Amino acid sequence: xxxxxxxxxxxxxxxxxxxxxxxxxxxxxxxxxxxxxxxxxxxxxxxxxxxxxxxxxxxxxxxxxxxxxxxxxxxxxxxxxxxxxxxxxxxxxxxxxxxxxxxxxxxxxxxxxxxxxxxxxxxxxxxxxxxxxxxxxxxxxxxxxxxxxxxxxxxxxxxxxxxxxxxxxxxxxxxxxxxxxxxxxxxxxxxxxxxxxxx
Ligand SMILES: Nc1ncnc2c1ncn2[C@@H]1O[C@H](COP(=O)(O)OP(=O)(O)OP(=O)(O)O)[C@@H](O)[C@H]1O
Ligand SMILES: Nc1nc2c(ncn2[C@@H]2O[C@H](COP(=O)(O)O)[C@@H](O)[C@H]2O)c(=O)[nH]1
Numbered sequence: 001x002x003x004x005x006x007x008x009x010x011x012x013x014x015x016x017x018x019x020x021x022x023x024x025x026x027x028x029x030x031x032x033x034x035x036x037x038x039x040x041x042x043x044x045x046x047x048x049x050x051x052x053x054x055x056x057x058x059x060x061x062x063x064x065x066x067x068x069x070x071x072x073x074x075x076x077x078x079x080x081x082x083x084x085x086x087x088x089x090x091x092x093x094x095x096x097x098x099x100x101x102x103x104x105x106x107x108x109x110x111x112x113x114x115x116x117x118x119x120x121x122x123x124x125x126x127x128x129x130x131x132x133x134x135x136x137x138x139x140x141x142x143x144x145x146x147x148x149x150x151x152x153x154x155x156x157x158x159x160x161x162x163x164x165x166x167x168x169x170x171x172x173x174x175x176x177x178x179x180x181x182x183x184x185x186x187x188x189x190x191x192x193x194x195x196x197x198x199x
Contacts, residue, residue: 015117066107115161
């Protein structure tokens with residue numbers, strides 16, 4: 001479970017899309033949200049867009065690994081097909097906030113890798129939120145307001161990467177993933193001759 005978090009606008013969606021385009025071994029965990037779609041966002045690809053009532057039913061039916069309120073809407077990771085795929089060793093990428101990260105980490109510390117992406121400065125963060133052109137001035141102001149609180153949670157992460165140059169940041173995020181995949185505890189059962197030597 002490879003988690004990318006950041007204050008809104010720092011670039012985690014950009015980095016996530018680059019990673020998904022470059023690495024066939026990892027799949028995106030598509031979240032459920034009560035937020036309305038932005039222009040260009042596609043149901044089932046970027047999010048599953050649901051009503052408040054539908055989200056309530058999913059909570060009641062214990063359909064979420066984690067969920068959290070963010071910016072006045074609710075967002076959650078559905079168990080869906082992820083549960084069995086994770087058991088089969090499939091890697092998943094999660095673009096979720098610090099609250100969801102804490103919940104996933106509490107459930108499964110062994111299999112969670114937490115990466116926090118920081119913008120080079122708060123001024124640049126504001127420029128990116130404005131330049132993206134998807135949110136009103138009011139929404140941008142509230143996301144900037146919340147950025148400070150989100151950044152205070154950076155100590156709940158294994159890695160911190162500054163997204164100044166997007167290609168450099170992407171390269172670092174790939175390097176972390178590559179190194180994590182090589183961890184000895186993740187190789188169990190994968191190298192038959194080593195397993196035989198240990199018998
Ligand atoms: N290194 C970078 N330099 C300049 N612009 C960038 C960089 N990385 C991302 N951006 C731009 O910043 C804007 C915000 O990026 P993105 O949507 O990926 O952020 P995010 O962290 O996923 O935000 P949210 O949490 O709101 O979804 C986009 O317009 C993106 O193209
Ligand atoms: N705890 C969770 N947070 C999530 C999930 N999906 C997305 N998010 C986070 O919400 C904010 C806002 O996203 P936006 O697309 O509206 O800009 C951002 O920090 C995401 O990482 C989730 O399933 N659980």
